Amino acid sequence: MQRLYLVTALLAISCLPALAAELTDFVPAEDGAVACWQRIYSPDHLAAHPDQQVTAMTLAMSFLKYDQEDEGLHYFGVDVALRDGRKGETGGGCWVYDGLSGAAWTATAAAWN
Secondary structure, three states: OHHHHHHHHHHHHHHHHHHHOOHHHOOOOOOOOEEEEEEEOOHHHHHHOOOOOEEEEEEEEEEEOOOOOOOOEEEEEEEEEEOOOOEEEEEEEEEEEOOEEEEEEEEOHHHOO
C-alpha cells in the first residue's frame, strides 16, 4: 500500500512541469482530442539497471466535454507495469482556466496485484 501512495505521489509531482505549461500544448481543448505516450524498457536496459522497478509506463491524455455548455476538462490515465509482474493504473483530470491550474486523480490499491 505504501508503494501505491509513493507511485501516486511521484505521478502527481511529475505532472507539475506539464501544468506549468499550457495543457493545450499537449492536447488541444477540442472535444475528443487524444494523445498517448508509452515507454517499454528493453530486457537489456533492465539488466543494466537492476534496481529499476518500472518496466513499462503509458500516459494517455484527452479533452472531453459533457455537453455544449460545458467548458471541458483535460483527463489523464497512467498505466504502470513493475518488474515483479504487478500492474497498476491511475487517472484523473487536469485543468488550467483563467490563470488557475489544478489536478485531481484517483488510484486504487486493487489495481496493484
